[in-house]
Amino acid sequence: xxxxxxxxxxxxxxxxxxxxxxxxxxxxxxxxxxxxxxxxxxxxxxxxxxxxxxxxxxxxxxxxxxxxxxxxxxxxxxxxxx
Numbered sequence: 001x002x003x004x005x006x007x008x009x010x011x012x013x014x015x016x017x018x019x020x021x022x023x024x025x026x027x028x029x030x031x032x033x034x035x036x037x038x039x040x041x042x043x044x045x046x047x048x049x050x051x052x053x054x055x056x057x058x059x060x061x062x063x064x065x066x067x068x069x070x071x072x073x074x075x076x077x078x079x080x081x082x
Contacts, residue, residue: 001043002064009066017069020057025071030054042081049078 009017020026033054044050044064051070052059058070060078070076 002046004038004042004044004061004066005064006038006066008064010068013066013068017057020069025056027056030056034059044081045079050081051076051078052081 017026021028021031031054037052037054044061047063049060049062051061053076056072058072058074058076059066059068060070060076061067062078
C-alpha cells in the first residue's frame with residue numbers, strides 16, 4: 001500500500017475537475033467527500049490501478065498517483081476502493 005499523493009494529479013485533470021464543479025456536472029457535496037478523503041491521507045494500492053467512486057464522479061490512479069477522474073457513467077478500472 002502507498003499513501004495517496006494528490007499533488008501528483010496532472011494539472012489539466014485538476015482544472016477539468018474544477019470546471020466540472022462550476023458547470024455542475026460534479027456536485028459540491030461530492031467534492032467535499034473528495035476533500036475529506038484526501039485529508040485522511042488514504043492508503044491506495046502501491047503498484048496497481050485503483051478507482052474511488054464519489055457518486056457524481058470517480059478518481060482513477062496508479063500507485064500513489066491519481067491519474068484522472070471519470071464521469072459517473074464511465075466505467076472504473078483497477079481495484080475499487082471503499
